[in-house]
Amino acid sequence: MPFSVAVAGASGYAGGELLRLLAAHPEFEVRTVTAFSNAGSDLISVQPHLRSLAHLTLVETSPEHLRGHDVVFLALPHGKSGEITAHLGDATLVVDCGADHRLVSEADWERFYGGEYFGAWTYGLPELVREGTGPQREAIAGSKRIAVPGCNVTAITLGLAPAVRAGVIETDDLVAVLSVGTSGAGKSLKPHLLASEISGSAAPYAVGGVHRHTPEIKQNLTAAGGADVRISFTPVLVPMSRGILATSTATLAEGKTLADARKAFEEAYGAEPFVHLLPEGEFPRTAETVGANTALVGIAVDDDARRLVTVTAIDNLVKGTAGAAIQSANLALGLPETLGLPLEGIAP
C-alpha cells in the first residue's frame, strides 16, 4: 500500500513541483490537494502541466482536510504552517517547505520574520556536514517533523560547509553573491516580476545583511563547526524562471591550499547521490540542474586574494524545495533516500 499524501499550497510553485515529483514516486499516492484563493477549482485548471493528477480538486487548507494522511507536505506562506500543524496528529509525517520551523533561535525569528515563533524541527538537508557527528540524514531518519531549508540557504551551505568543517577557511568574513530565478518569489502577482520589468535586467534585493535567510545560513555553518560565523549575502534576481547560482568566497586558513579544499569536499560529497563536486577547473551552470534534485559544486582558489571560491548550482524548486522535501520524507519513512527523485535534468 502506498503512503497516503496531502499537499497544502498545491496551487503554488513549490506545491506544483511537489506534485510533479510525487506523481512519479512509487510509494506515495496524492489523495488531497489544498489551496487558498483557488480552493474549489480543479487542480488541472491551476496546474495544467500535471495531467496524471487531473482527477484532483483543490480544497480549502484546513486541519479537517489534512488530517488522517500518512504524510502532509506544507507549501504555504510563512506563518501558516505553524498554525496548522498543531491540529495534525503525531502519527503523521509533516514536511514543511516554509520557514516556520527552520530557526532554532527565537530571537532570530523575531528579528527576520516576526509573529508567533513555532519552534525548530529536524532540518531537512541530508547532506549537511556537522561537526563531530555524521551528516544530517542521521537526524532525519525516523523524524515526524521536518523543516525544508530555504533555497538560497541550501546553495550557500552546500558550497561552504565542507570547507568550514575541515578548517580550510576562516568563517568570519564569508561573502556570497547569488543569481536567483524568479520562481523563488512564488506565483502571486508582483510588479517587479512582470516580464517587462525583469526581462533583460538583473536586480539585487535584500542588500546589506537583511535577507531573512542570513540567520539560517549562520545556523548551518555553525553546526558544521564554524566559530563566529559572519557572512555578507547578496541575492540578485536574474531573468530565468528556475535556478540559483551561488558564488561563495572565504579567506583560506593559514597554510591551506586548493588540494586541502578539494579533499574536504571529496570527503563530504564523494558518496552523496545528489551533491557532486566537479573536476578541477570546472564550474556549474544552473541549466545543468533544471528539473533534477542535484547540487553541482565547483571550487577554485584565488591565490592573489588568498580566498577559496566555490560556485554551486541548484534548481530552487527541486533540490531547493520539493526534491529536498521528498528526499527527507524518504529518509524519515525508511524508504531508499533517492526514490522517485530525478538525477537527470532538462536540457537545453
Ligand SMILES: NC(=O)C1=CN([C@@H]2O[C@H](COP(=O)(O)OP(=O)(O)OC[C@H]3O[C@@H](n4cnc5c(N)ncnc54)[C@H](OP(=O)(O)O)[C@@H]3O)[C@@H](O)[C@H]2O)C=CC1
Ligand atoms: N518558490 C521557491 O523556490 C521556494 C519556496 N519555498 C517555500 O514554499 C512556500 C510556498 O512558496 P511558493 O510555492 O513559492 O509560493 P506561491 O505563492 O507560489 O504559493 C503559495 C501557496 O499558498 C497558498 N496561500 C496563499 N495565501 C495563503 C493563506 N493566507 N493561507 C493559506 N494558504 C495560502 C496559495 O494558495 P492560492 O494560490 O490558492 O491562493 C498557494 O497554494 C513558502 O513558504 C516558500 O517560502 C521554499 C523554498 C523555495
Ligand SMILES: CC(=O)N[C@@H](CCC(=O)OP(=O)(O)O)C(=O)O
Ligand atoms: C527570487 C526570490 O524572491 N527568492 C526568494 C527565495 C525564497 C525561498 O525560496 O525561500 P523561503 O522558503 O525561505 O521563502 C528570496 O530570496 O527570498
